[in-house]
Amino acid sequence: xKRYGEHRFPGKLFVVEGIDGSGKxxxxxxxxxxxxxxxxxxxxxxxxxxxxxxxxxxxxxxKQTLTPSTFSLIHATDFADRMEHNILPLLKAGAVVLCDxxxxxxxxxxxxxxxxxxxxxxxxxxxxxPTAAFYFRVPLDVAMKRILEGRSGVKFYEAGLDLGLSExxxxxxxxxxxxxxxxYEKMVPEYDLTTVDATxxxxxxxxxxxxxxxxxxxxxxxxxxxx
Amino acid sequence: MRETYxxxxxxxxxxxxxxxxxxxEGTDGVGRSTQIRLLRPWLExxxxxxxxxxxxxxxxxxxxxxxxxxxxxxxxxTLSLFYATDFADRLEHEIVPALRAGFVVLTDRYxxxxxxxxxxxxxxPRWIRNAYGFALKxxxxxxxxxxxxxxxxxxxxxxxxxxxxxxxxxxxxxxxYDSFRKYQTELLAEFERLAKEYNFxxxxxxxDVRTVFEHxxxxxxxxxxxxxxxxxxxxxxxxxxxxxEAAAKRVLEMPAPTRPAASTPEEAPPLDQPLARAVDGxxxx
Numbered sequence: 001x002k003r004y005g006e007h008r009f010p011g012k013l014f015v016v017e018g019i020d021g022s023g024k025x026x027x028x029x030x031x032x033x034x035x036x037x038x039x040x041x042x043x044x045x046x047x048x049x050x051x052x053x054x055x056x057x058x059x060x061x062x063k064q065t066l067t068p069s070t071f072s073l074i075h076a077t078d079f080a081d082r083m084e085h086n087i088l089p090l091l092k093a094g095a096v097v098l099c100d101x102x103x104x105x106x107x108x109x110x111x112x113x114x115x116x117x118x119x120x121x122x123x124x125x126x127x128x129x130p131t132a133a134f135y136f137r138v139p140l141d142v143a144m145k146r147i148l149e150g151r152s153g154v155k156f157y158e159a160g161l162d163l164g165l166s167e168x169x170x171x172x173x174x175x176x177x178x179x180x181x182x183x184y185e186k187m188v189p190e191y192d193l194t195t196v197d198a199t200x201x202x203x204x205x206x207x208x209x210x211x212x213x214x215x216x217x218x219x220x221x222x223x224x225x226x227x
Numbered sequence: 228m229r230e231t232y233x234x235x236x237x238x239x240x241x242x243x244x245x246x247x248x249x250x251x252e253g254t255d256g257v258g259r260s261t262q263i264r265l266l267r268p269w270l271e272x273x274x275x276x277x278x279x280x281x282x283x284x285x286x287x288x289x290x291x292x293x294x295x296x297x298x299x300x301x302x303x304x305t306l307s308l309f310y311a312t313d314f315a316d317r318l319e320h321e322i323v324p325a326l327r328a329g330f331v332v333l334t335d336r337y338x339x340x341x342x343x344x345x346x347x348x349x350x351x352p353r354w355i356r357n358a359y360g361f362a363l364k365x366x367x368x369x370x371x372x373x374x375x376x377x378x379x380x381x382x383x384x385x386x387x388x389x390x391x392x393x394x395x396x397x398x399x400x401x402x403x404y405d406s407f408r409k410y411q412t413e414l415l416a417e418f419e420r421l422a423k424e425y426n427f428x429x430x431x432x433x434x435d436v437r438t439v440f441e442h443x444x445x446x447x448x449x450x451x452x453x454x455x456x457x458x459x460x461x462x463x464x465x466x467x468x469x470x471x472e473a474a475a476k477r478v479l480e481m482p483a484p485t486r487p488a489a490s491t492p493e494e495a496p497p498l499d500q501p502l503a504r505a506v507d508g509x510x511x512x
Contacts, residue, residue, distance in 0.1 A: 001349055001351040065287060081302060106483040115236075220494050
């Protein structure tokens with residue numbers, strides 16, 4: 001079992017991180033289209049999307065029986081399935097893999113839910129170290145405004161209602177996201193996350209991302225699948 | 228105050244858990260569930276409330292694991308984490324509430340089987356120990372010990388070889404028998420390492436069901452009465468004042484274990500029961 005940082009593959013792995021409403025998914029989508037247009041073999045993988053554990057996660061969320069430990073472990077199971085069946089083989093095959101959320105999401109959420117920070121980090125030690133991890137830094141009020149305007153409401157676990165921070169879902173969501181933001185800030189130096197100012201115009205953020213990605217792919221021209 | 232191996236789970240109050248947590252460990256087909264079926268009514272007759280639990284029985288993940296194992300895309304790390312999810316769910320929703328209510332919790336396997344399986348499948352031992360670090364330390368771990376030669380007839384004459392119990396996922400080129408032998412040998416060796424590390428109480432599982440049960444019952448009764456565990460090797464504590472050389476000589480002159488070497492893992496403790504065994508246990512029923 002290889003550990004974080006020990007993997008050496010021809011493929012490249014780019015991940016986006018940030019709290020809900022930071023705009024990371026939009027940026028990743030734009031990056032995805034650009035890479036495809038450039039002729040790279042690109043594959044996208046999203047947090048919490050493994051078909052293997054979907055039913056289990058759904059059951060736990062619906063019945064609200066998930067505790068901090070099972071919430072953490074079921075998401076780790078989901079991640080492991082995608083790592084073993086998707087991300088690893090693709091990186092070995094030389095693909096460019098894009099992940100919307102990665103292990104840092106778990107480090108943020110699980111620690112805010114009370115799990116031991118070292119325990120969670122060791123749990124995910126089988127993960128491949130990304131070529132670059134972009135962290136979309138955004139003030140809490142900006143992110144909250146984006147989320148609450150665009151949606152009819154936030155879900156139980158998404159709002160951190162399981163933590164009993166507040167009876168009011170919106171208030172709970174705000175406190176929960178604020179704590180996750182604090183965890184992300186600790187991770188920036190710890191994991192050398194590439195910080196993107198998510199309050200800047202979308203095109204400006206995208207230009208910055210593409211510059212970094214381009215530099216990382218410069219020595220990997222052979223990853224192109226089409227002219 | 229109960230202890231956990233590493234950091235406890237958030238919100239888990241380790242005080243006031245007056246019940247007893249008794250683990251029955253052992254490899255596939257060794258007779259664990261048969262013994263639990265005998266232990267439960269015996270305990271209930273004495274007025275003890277019993278919860279019995281086993282791997283994959285969680286409300287949350289039991290079904291999911293079953294379905295995942297029926298497919299063919301289950302990775303090794305994924306499987307380990309799925310089992311850990313199941314374990315955490317049972318710990319929080321079954322085991323701890325039962326201990327709080329003063330039950331005797333009999334668990335058919337605990338974290339040790341899960342660790343052994345993961346390690347045999349190539350998981351980093353540090354990684355899997357960390358994953359289960361939140362587990363409660365049990366009051367006793369009874370390990371039903373057998374050798375692979377004893378195991379094979381039990382399995383053949385009861386349910387037959389199973390894909391996972393034969394480790395076909397890691398030895399796919401072998402036939403079921405060869406794979407079973409190879410996989411179970413590796414698993415038993417790992418159990419021996421865990422037995423030392425986690426201080427298992429070893430019960431010889433090779434005699435008939437009744438004999439094994441009597442040993443187990445004695446052990447469980449002792450745990451429930453709160454008496455300290457007897458040392459497995461009485462020779463390890465020399466009489467007061469005995470010189471070191473004399474103690475060493477006495478140990479060296481002890482009769483060798485009488486069991487055939489092929490079926491016993493090394494360093495088996497001396498057993499006070501006849502060792503003759505046949506396929507006369509639960510396996511034939």
